[in-house]
Amino acid sequence: MDQKIVFIKDTGIENDRTKDYYALFLNLLRENSLEDQVQINRVADIGIYNQGLVVKIFEQDVIYANVKEEQIKEIVLKTIKEGKVIKELLFQSPPKQLRIVLRNCGEIDPENIDEYIAKDGYQALNKAVQENKPEKIIEELKKSGLRGRGGAGFPTWLKWKLTRETPEAQKYVICNADEGDPGAYMDRGVLEGDPHSVIEGLILAGFAIGANKGYFYVRAEYPLAVQRVELALAQAYDHGLLGKNILGSNFNFEIDIRLGAGAFVCGEETALIASIEGRRGTPRPRPPYPSVKGLWDKPTAINNVETLANIAPIILKGGDWYAAIGTEKSKGTKVFALTGKVKNSGLVEVPMGITLREIVYDIGGGMISSKGIKAVQTGGPSGGVIPQEYLDTPVDYENLQKLGSIMGSGGMIVMDEDDCMVDIAKFYLGFCVDESCGKCVPCRIGGYQMLALLDKITEGQGKLEDIEKLKRIALAMQKASLCALGQTAANPVVSTLKYFFAEYQDHIVDKKCRSHKCKHLLNYSIIQDKCKRCRVCLINCPVNAISGDKEQGFLVDPKICIRCGKCYEVCKFNAIAKE
Amino acid sequence: MIKLTKNDLDKIKAAHQDDGRDWIKVGMSTCGIAAGADKVYALFVEEIKKRKLDIQIKKCGCQGMCYSEPSVEVRVKGLPDVIYGKVDKEGVIKILDKHICGNTLVKDSIYELRTKR
């Protein structure tokens, strides 16, 4: 039974929802007595968007896009029946994603070290210890152009070189798996899906800088990641990939795991080090950098999960291979946690230099609703918003910074017309205020004051002078805070002010929130023409703000109303106005 | 404790290459488990045992398609590798009845196709 398999994707075709392409196909197959030789399937997703009706024929591996109704017959007769390809309809586009960090995620069993080894796992480590030239690893990384994926984008080779060159017998390496930014879960994905790739990277880091002890700092809120890393470490010890005389060489290396108690600031390297040492997780001024004075005052190289997952492929395939991917100053790929109002939320890995538009539309499948895209937020609480006009900007460290955002660790939140930019700024700032360790004044007091101003604005009490105050405090925080938490905390406010000043003005001058997010600026009322007098709103109002009767109709009392939106939700006749 | 050497790495690698058996793979990361992947996995194990099917059941990490969890990838010889999304208990039974036992893909629940590897 050698069946041909045909997939059709007819979702997302805006103009003719009434057409049943599946039935059309089936009828044509029947007419040509092909129904027994062909399996036809309608699929929800084929990874191709905004290309109309897409048809994929398996076995021949051809993909047709933008297929018109009248062309279906041709496809059935030519391609399906005779096996001929119709050139004009062919869809050819190189895949947008490129998986280096996520190479094994979703492929192998993360709890089985053998499956990792089967995918060339620990071959890079083997190569390194056999050659026994640690400097060569650093050299290879320099060629690769790899920069830290934890946020700041510091060249990894340089960090390793500096740590290596600091004269001291005892050195450490640390894997930073604290991942605390709201909206980001790339590192969790890697640790849960392919823990050995990170472990191998950490061992290689130890080998390159001359350390024999490494730590995994994982946040305790990631219990599954912790469990998988623990299991993976035990397997690596068992196989002699950790411990003494690794792979028959004279290199010894051990890794311990430390759990973070879930403070965002503990992701900051000096606070993280303090936390491992058993002290309170607060940052200290740098320099000295950890590469000189780190864990227990010894030279320490601290790297992000994703950075480390890149190391083994670079060592195996060479720095030049890696450097061929990406843009001039940002090499390789980046994993993003694509979330928000996008259809396909999930983890994506793309070469640097791809545009935001490609990520949102070609990979993410576009917006969930018909509401237009307003902005993309990158970099979490340290980042900013990139308005829709700049969607065609190639994504790399420099470009995002120029736009007033940052690459950050890789959260990417897509926002539409329903998202209020003042509210977004308030959310991120509120997060930093909660998470500030309180050690330094600019961050502790500045953040609090800015938040108070934003509260005032979203409650309709704001004045135009408040904008100037916001900007002044933001500058003070950027210049004078102790660590990057405080230095970057104002970024979301600064960037929304830059691109969406009109929305601040709306809130302050017109006392309106155009996205209907800020509830103090909302008014609910009943549209009498549409109201069917069903009383559902009255029954559901938790504070009895709605009164009236079936003869006279109903009214909302704005003095009692708490703007919970319940009436809006329950009304079946769209008779509640929200403005 | 067995100390591996280079040859052992190569041996493990060789031993774990694709043996041509059919398999079912369930994405078991936090995103999948939150959506019910552990129950899906358990049901597969139970049903495969009950029906005495010759198919491997495996776990894997996040495939990146968090919007369609729990996701289940299936390889059956002669059919393309497909990923089913939003698989529930009924979905498990359908996959087993149709895809594994009937050599027919389950309609309307395929979320991604893998090209031949």
Ligand SMILES: Cc1cc2nc3c(=O)[nH]c(=O)nc-3n(C[C@H](O)[C@H](O)[C@H](O)COP(=O)(O)O)c2cc1C
């Ligand atoms: C408040 C704050 C939180 C941070 N959180 C993380 C984190 O969760 N993970 C991470 O890798 N780096 C985090 N960093 C960056 C680290 O300080 C450090 O730059 C990074 O771990 C270096 O690794 P890389 O060079 O591989 O990027 C954070 C920094 C700050 C200021």
Ligand code: FES
């Ligand atoms: S907590 Fe880091 S700047 Fe204050």
